[in-house]
Amino acid sequence: MKRIVIVLTAALLSLGLAQGVTIGVLAPLTGGAAGTGQALKAGVDLALAEINAAGGVLGQPLAIVLEDTKADAATGVAAFEKLMTEDGVEFIGGGYSSGVTLALVEPFRTFQPVVLWTGGAVSGIGIDGFDGIEELLGQEDWFFHVHPWDYQNTEASTAFQAYTGVQTVALLHEDSAFGGPGAVGAQALLEEAGMEVLLREAFKSTLSGGTGDFRAAISKAAATGAEMLYWIGYDSDVVPLTSQVRELGYRPQYIFGAPPGWPSEFDAAPEAQCVTGLIGFLPNMPNPEAKQFLDAYVAMHNSQPDNYFAAIGYAMLWAYADAINAAGSTDQAAVIAALEQGTFRSPMGEWGFGPSVQAKHQGFGAEMWNVFQFQNGVRELVWPVERATAPLISCN
Known part of the structure; x- marks a missing residue:
């Protein structure tokens, strides 16, 4: 047996x-x-x-x-x-x-x-x-x-924003378990690094049932006169949010987004020019x-x-x-x-x-994180400097 x-x-x-x-x-x-x-x-x-x-x-x-x-x-x-x-x-x-x-x-x-x-x-x-x-x-x-983790994301984001030399930030974020806690952590790190967060405003992401109209939140950000517009949301928010920033004539020195992904069709859009974003990998990494x-x-x-x-x-x-x-x-x-x-x-x-x-x-x-910038339809690495494929440019 x-x-x-x-x-x-x-x-x-x-x-x-x-x-x-x-x-x-x-x-x-x-x-x-x-x-x-x-x-x-x-x-x-x-x-x-x-x-x-x-x-x-x-x-x-x-x-x-x-x-x-x-x-x-x-x-x-x-x-x-x-x-x-x-x-x-x-x-x-x-x-x-x-x-x-x-x-x-x-x-x-x-x-x-x-x-x-x-x-x-x-x-x-x-x-x-x-x-x-x-x-x-x-x-x-x-x-x-x-x-x-999100605090590791915001650690990299904060280091980039400190590198730009801006002193004031308007922070917009989607209101679910991704953006809410992320924005709280981001504000703490930004202020610890010596930057002033003039606004922290929530919006409803298109991924969680939002209409895609972010104009109220963007208008509040524009009214602050902040040098940096920093937003945390999802892939599907990229096109409407950025388009509405342009539509409303809001021109901060830098626009920085931290969605998990960026739609490929956005690259060649005119409103993409000068927008920066957090990304883990780009094909032109060295x-x-x-x-x-x-x-x-x-x-x-x-x-x-x-x-x-x-x-x-x-x-x-x-x-x-x-x-x-x-x-x-x-x-x-x-x-x-x-x-x-x-x-x-x-x-x-x-x-x-x-x-x-x-x-x-x-x-x-x-x-792991890098920051890229849309420059003439190309995602150029701009930070960290040792990985950069092009210098950072201002939106002004």
Whole structure:
């Protein structure tokens, strides 16, 4: 009997390996954040092709099951539960939107798969009485946060704004779990750096049901005479907000936006000229890993990546593949250990997981960020200076 049990166990293990590893990926493929979700998918698709060309995972082709969250909380929860109960995946990747991620906290805790999460940046650091995703999930052994936290985003944003030499800032932000806490943290860092925040005003994002009319908030910002207009919102807010800034004749010295992604069709629009933004990856970054990623991406997709979530998705899937191969199995404890100890590839350079203020496993930090500026239809890197492809220009 003992020999039969051993033989059956070995056979089952062999069958599991023969079937290969499947990773569930969540992304907003439709809706107001579809540009970012499709970019994430494009990066994952490229990584998947490279991983399988290199031998796959545990000797078998890696597979993914991609589910659309629509950047909607209820849809995201249903998509995750489908991956766990119908598709039977052991590993979850992707992710976008703090609101969706907050809705997933309890489902994540219920199923406890290994999660490499590329979105959901809201943290409660520096905000009294608020627990963000970092506080709610950061101590879980199975949770790995890839994207920088919002205070790491604002740390980079503040450093750029200090570099410009401006003394006054008008801060507009969308009013959900992404923009609200982010704006509180941004104001604190700006004031700590010696800048005066003349206005902090909320607006309803188009992603969360807003009409796209931001004129009231913009008019308040214009009335302050602030040298810098700084706004925090979503991809779908870029075109209407910037167009209305121009329409109302508001001409601050600098316009700085911090959405997760920038629509590609905005690049050539006249209202884009001189607008600056935070971004994690651009095709013209000077490091060799960026060039290698760009060449492979263009070969697969016949276009350049226009959203840094392509690079984040690529890095996430390669980290999973390398960690599972290093672990030698899909055993959760072994994969977690490999993720904790590993150094992984990305278009931004080598990276790995370490502790942040509250989380056990944080990937990229403030050092990932760059600032670009639209100059004559081109996204030029303008900060940090050592990565710059063009000097910063004023909007005046």
